[in-house]
Amino acid sequence: MTAHATFEEAIRKSELISADLSKNPQKYRVLTGDRPTGPLHIGHYFGTLANRVRLQNSGLESLILIADYQVLTDRDSVGQIAANVREILLDYLAAGLDPFKHKTIIFAHSAIPELNQLLLPFLTLVSVPELERNPTVKDEIKAAGLNIINAAMLMYPVHQAADILFCKGNLVPVGKDQLPHLELSRKIARRFNERYKNIFPEPDALLSEAPTILGLDGSQKMSKSRNNAIFLGASEDETAKLIKSAKTDADRQITYDPETRPEVANLLRLISLCTGQTPVQVADQIGDQGSGKLKALLTDSLNAYLAPMRKRRLEFAKNPGLVSKVLNMGNQRAREFAIKTLDEVRGAMGMIYG
RNA sequence: AGGUCGCUAGCUCAAUUGGUAGAGCUUCGGAUUCCAAAUCCGAAGGUUGGGGGUUCGAGUCCCUCGCGGCCUGCCA
Numbered sequence: 001m002t003a004h005a006t007f008e009e010a011i012r013k014s015e016l017i018s019a020d021l022s023k024n025p026q027k028y029r030v031l032t033g034d035r036p037t038g039p040l041h042i043g044h045y046f047g048t049l050a051n052r053v054r055l056q057n058s059g060l061e062s063l064i065l066i067a068d069y070q071v072l073t074d075r076d077s078v079g080q081i082a083a084n085v086r087e088i089l090l091d092y093l094a095a096g097l098d099p100f101k102h103k104t105i106i107f108a109h110s111a112i113p114e115l116n117q118l119l120l121p122f123l124t125l126v127s128v129p130e131l132e133r134n135p136t137v138k139d140e141i142k143a144a145g146l147n148i149i150n151a152a153m154l155m156y157p158v159h160q161a162a163d164i165l166f167c168k169g170n171l172v173p174v175g176k177d178q179l180p181h182l183e184l185s186r187k188i189a190r191r192f193n194e195r196y197k198n199i200f201p202e203p204d205a206l207l208s209e210a211p212t213i214l215g216l217d218g219s220q221k222m223s224k225s226r227n228n229a230i231f232l233g234a235s236e237d238e239t240a241k242l243i244k245s246a247k248t249d250a251d252r253q254i255t256y257d258p259e260t261r262p263e264v265a266n267l268l269r270l271i272s273l274c275t276g277q278t279p280v281q282v283a284d285q286i287g288d289q290g291s292g293k294l295k296a297l298l299t300d301s302l303n304a305y306l307a308p309m310r311k312r313r314l315e316f317a318k319n320p321g322l323v324s325k326v327l328n329m330g331n332q333r334a335r336e337f338a339i340k341t342l343d344e345v346r347g348a349m350g351m352i353y354g
Numbered sequence: 355a356g357g358u359c360g361c362u363a364g365c366u367c368a369a370u371u372g373g374u375a376g377a378g379c380u381u382c383g384g385a386u387u388c389c390a391a392a393u394c395c396g397a398a399g400g401u402u403g404g405g406g407g408u409u410c411g412a413g414u415c416c417c418u419c420g421c422g423g424c425c426u427g428c429c430a
Contacts, residue, residue, distance in 0.1 A: 076422095145365095148423075218391085227380085247391045263391085292389040 010179055014207040017171065025059035030206075031169035033065030037079070039087040041229035042302070043213035043222030045095060046273050051173055051208050053096040061103040063167050063334060064092065066327075069109045069116070073153040074144040089323050091232050094313035099326055106326055107334035109163075114338035118162040119155075121345060125191040126158055126184070134184070136177050161185035165200050167337040173206040197348035199341075211269055216246040218263030233313050236303045243267075243299050248291035256283040264294065271298050274305035 021028065032052055034040065040049065056062045066085055071078050085108065097104055109116065131137070131154045141149055152159070157180070164172055164185050172182055182205050189200035212221055215228025222229045230242050247263045256279040258265040268279040271294075275282070286293050316323060346352050 216390095244389065245391095246389085248389065249391080250387085252388065288388095290388040292387095295389055 006183070007176070007179065010205050011207055014205055017204055017206060021055070021060065022058055028060050028171045029167060029169045030055055030060050030062045030171045030173065031065065031164045031167065031203075032062070032173055033067050033163065034088060035067045035070050036081060036084040036088050037071055038084055038224045039231045039233055040091040040095075041222055041224065041231045042270070042306075043215075043229060044091075045232055046213055046270075047175070047210050048173065048208065049091070049095045049097075051210060055173070056097060056102045056104050059103070060171075062097075062105070063169060064097060064104065064106045064330075065163055066106070066108040067163070070152070070156055070159065073150065073156050074140070074146060085327075086320075086323060087233070089327060090313050090316050093316045093323070093326065094232065094309045096309075099330060105333045106330040108327065108331060111327075111331035112166070112335050112338045114335065114342040115162055115166045116159075117342055118166050118338075118345060119159055121192070121349065122158050122162055122165075122188050123155060125188050125195070126155075128154075130184075131155055131157070134180050136180050139177075157181040157184045158188065161188040164203050165189055166341050167334065168201055168341065170201040170203050171206050172203050173208055175208065175210075175212075179205060192345075192348075196345075199344050199348055211273075213270065214262065214266040216242055218247040218266060230302070232306065232309060239303055239306075240299045243295050243302070246295065248294070252290040253288045254283045254286040254290070254294055256280045264291065267291075267294055267298050271301045274298075274301040 017028075030052075032048065034044070052062060052064065066088060068078070068081060068085065071081065089106065092106060097106065099106060134157055137154065137157065141153065146153070160181050161184060163169075165188070172178075172185075174182055182203065186202045189202045192200055214220065215222040215226055216230070217226070217228045220226055220228065230239055234242070246267060248267070249261055249264060251261070251264075254264060254268070255261065256265055256268050265279065268282050271277070271282045272279045277285075282297070286297065343352075
């Protein structure tokens with residue numbers, strides 16, 4: 001099957017599942033996650049976080065992974081990891097993920113030894129060239145400018161397979177770039193089932209139509225490392241300052257044209273996400289008032305949109321005990337899955353001796 | 355384990371026979387601009403991996419320790 005055909009197939013299946021979600025939420029267990037390299041920004045929010053909250057609220061069991069070990073795939077040090085984990089927890093809670101009201105489990109790699117142990121048999125189901133061929137990994141190595149590739153970087157898609165399969169997750173919301181990883185997870189599940197015993201589901205992709213949010217420099221995806229991001233927890237003044245620094249163009253007449261005016265289009269799209277208007281409507285409203293007006297409007301819209309989240313975030317920040325409880329609770333529940341699955345795996349492999 | 359090369363600003367790298375540690379990019383500020391970008395001007399940024407020694411003087415030479423790359427080997 002060609003890559004394109006695979007993609008078409010993934011879209012088709014994703015649409016079928018999407019239609020089924022509200023009818024049969026109990027059929028699905030969702031896994032997503034983030035590397036704790038810093039606080040989350042509005043690209044994360046509009047790209048995935050909002051969708052996770054939506055899935056949670058429609059009754060799906062959702063596991064959210066803080067992939068702390070994977071911080072080290074492209075750097076030598078974890079940095080202020082404890083602070084970063086805390087910031088991400090605050091972002092999750094502020095965005096509306098709620099382990100107390102919903103079937104949501106927030107947990108960390110490092111707290112689940114059984115999950116990581118699954119990695120070992122999984123690694124034997126994958127060949128080295130298969131890992132080296134992964135286009136997303138190749139891109140990430142290139143983007144990070146790595147001249148030394150550590151083994152964890154090469155095998156992190158296998159680690160992801162363990163993340164998904166330890167809890168028998170069957171639905172993974174992803175962007176197009178993550179499809180190769182999910183394909184590998186499916187392959188690993190299939191090979192394990194074939195070689196030992198049928199215990200793993202083959203997880204499906206839920207392709208989001210979420211727009212990619214460009215950074216404030218307008219040329220690349222928003223990301224912390226490119227220093228072009230607005231953090232969810234930023235103050236209103238910081239947000240205003242960052243938006244003011246965004247790249248635009250010299251044309252005073254504001255139009256929505258993603259092809260020729262990607263920077264302006266990106267700002268219009270952000271307003272659209274905050275207000276519910278279409279980008280074209282926003283552009284018409286600004287007319288010939290220029291990018292200054294566009295930025296003022298975005299600043300007001302975004303600050304207003306994020307205000308309730310930021311308020312919640314500040315309140316959670318005052319309650320570190322509650323934040324710790326969220327993670328401890330999630331770790332405990334995730335670990336129960338992991339212990340159970342590892343037992344099954346060892347049984348299937350004939351590795352229970354005593 | 356052996357051989358070898360390396361460690362200088364946030365990043366990439368300079369620094370003559372031993373003689374005041376610099377540049378580019380990034381960051382920050384200013385000019386400019388409807389706002390930006392680009393451009394121009396300016397600023398910040400360092401115990402030269404740690405320690406010791408030689409010397410009037412060490413990034414540079416010597417010793418030592420640490421960390422890392424590559425090559426070869428060994429082991430489960």
